[in-house]
Amino acid sequence: MLRRFTLATLLLLPMTVLHSQKAPDAALLDKARALHKQVPLIDGHNDYPWALRENAARDLDKLDITKPQPTIMTDIARLRAGGVGGQFWSVYVPADLAGQAAVTAALEQIDIVHRMMRKYPETLELALTADDVERVFKKKKIASLIGMEGGHAIDNSLGALRMFHRLGARYMTITHSKNVPWADSATDQPTVGGLSPFGEQVVREMNWLGMLVDLSHVSPDTMEDAIRVSAAPVVFSHSSSRALNDVPRNVPDNILQMLPKNGGVVMVTFVPGFLSPKVAAHSAAQTAEQNRLKQQYPSDENAVKAAGEAWLKANPAPRATIADAADHIDHIRKVAGIDHIGLGGDFDGITSVPEGLE
Template sequence: MSFRSTTIHLVFCCAALPLMVTSVTAQPAAQQNLDERARALQKEVPLIDGHNDFPWALRQNVERDLNRLDIRVAQPSIHTDIPRLREGGVGAQFWSVYVPASFVGADAVTATLEEVDTVHQMMRRYPEAFELALTADDVERIFRGGKVASMMGMEGGHSIDSSLATLRMFYRLGVRYMTLTHGSNVPWADSSTDEPVLGGLSRFGEEVIREMNWLGMLIDLSHVSPDTMRDTLRVTEAPVIFSHSSARALTDVPRNVPDDVLRLVAENGGVVMVTFVPQFISPDVAGHGRAAEVEELRLEAAYPGNANAIEAGMQTWLEANPTPRATLSQVADHIDHVRDIAGLEHIGIGSDFDGISSVPVGLEDVSTYPSLTAELLRRGYTDEHVMGILGVNVLRVMREAEAVAERLQRTRPPSPTLIEHLDGR
């Protein structure tokens, strides 16, 4: 190369250098701008999470004793504590008062009452951080006061033991949604993860829906079978929610929402609160879970009654087949899909923190919501769209359910119906 060509080459390289540096530095600056916008939006409207299982984690870990798991300070063994709720900009939380579907009858009612008591104890112990919210107006007022507006959701109709009176009393205690089933059927509704018996709702199940409308209690269709979803959407006069579900078209598991139901949710005015549960958002994680089930069945057949051999075999299999990781981006993909099928007004967020043993990369605990907000902004969602997803959509659903209840309570008293009257059992 001649001296002249070398000189020209150096001039062009040097001239291009500032552009290259600008391009490299622009990316962190752009991300910083998105992060700042995300946090600013979460100060404008309450981020309402549809499902957090901290009360059950408290029961499992320390027998419901807040002295032994004080969330005023960091608690890295779980997903939730007050410092991280503040860092994550959480404005309102539906605390799940979950008890397993293996609890039945009076035992289920009693255990659920204990979980309700846990939430009330949280309000009493941490008044600077939490306040019980019973209406949409309460949520906005408490959020403006700098606290986490706290609501309760029952996770499974087994918690009411097929009693409308028990349903009404839970409402009086502050419960503002009920998931119709959990992992097993209830006498009046089919679950998504049990063998169908009713083909949706029984006649008494329809009466449960009408009484929830009368109360103003939100109907949660997470966990229920597609037929139960469709029956509920046919009967209800108020918008529904899915407190922690995602799109079945993207991850084909029974707990997710089929596209035809997403369209019905749009007609109903409801909201699907997209979850962070890895096996519901990642096809790879879901596929790994199915493969693990097949292997466990093989081991059970090979070593009948030998729990140690089955456990050792599963450990070997898992070491050879490590579980894939779901990602924040995949959660955003499910939000995109619900937007495309149901519309922007029908999306919310329902993490299931402290109810899951693994988490997506980028959404490790309650401090990480701004990362998801920033990802939506990066994908082109407007500030108005994002605020809808964060909480405005759910507040609308709450207000519409409150309005339906006010109208119905002017026209009829509480229902005296027993399950025996309609279902003969």
């Protein structure tokens, strides 16, 4: 049973993060690069498969990451420059898909990841275990793992969950932006108060399979229930600290304090609105203005668009910075401990990145 959980253990490896608004000390930068060659830096969340679906109809030739891809955030050159040793490719399914439509979309996204392995065998190799990650890393390739984003993709079926595992999925985010019948999301109205009894079954089944229980996107009650039920370390594949930025998608301190006993990891994300309170406040104000304009011009989309652009010109968006990301890492280190920090960029799942993380 313990071998099933070795993938989670690998994610506990400490990571060195440099942050400064001044030029980094050359010796420290050399040390960080040397560490990247010794230890696989694992990114917990990349949405290239969804970018391929949205921008290229799932055609790898149309968005070939062996070439520079300025219209998206991911290509092999940037993965290499960032020192990525392991990548969880997100199998994202929108929360408004349900039932068999969600299952089919998840299967199609997993198919993309498998086709990526065939198209880029000199760079990417599928990893199903922690041993696989280490083996692939030693071959100087990027160990590629599959992470399902959204428990609605299993359509309330443990059998579907088991089959997704057999196809290579090694974590599943319990919810996305909306509740599932058996678990509450962070960005929806609570209905079951965390995990339902079936939700607890899902967590136990994931433990038995060796799938990481991903608690990004879930409500604090769901986080607490899942950590209580799980016999294995949990993971937050792309979340940051709620104490530093009070948005629902971040992790409260009382949950961080549970991680040393559980062994879990918060993979700090680079979503600007999760890192910076200024960015979050601006996004909230922009959403409120957009809603106001829709009420003012209920049947005139052009007027809404023009007025929205004028508002944005008068109220330019602030930017999160690499220092903000480092502050979240430091806070989680203080509360949970250095063994419970990872990185989950969410590249290609966001529209902009913090300054310094381009």
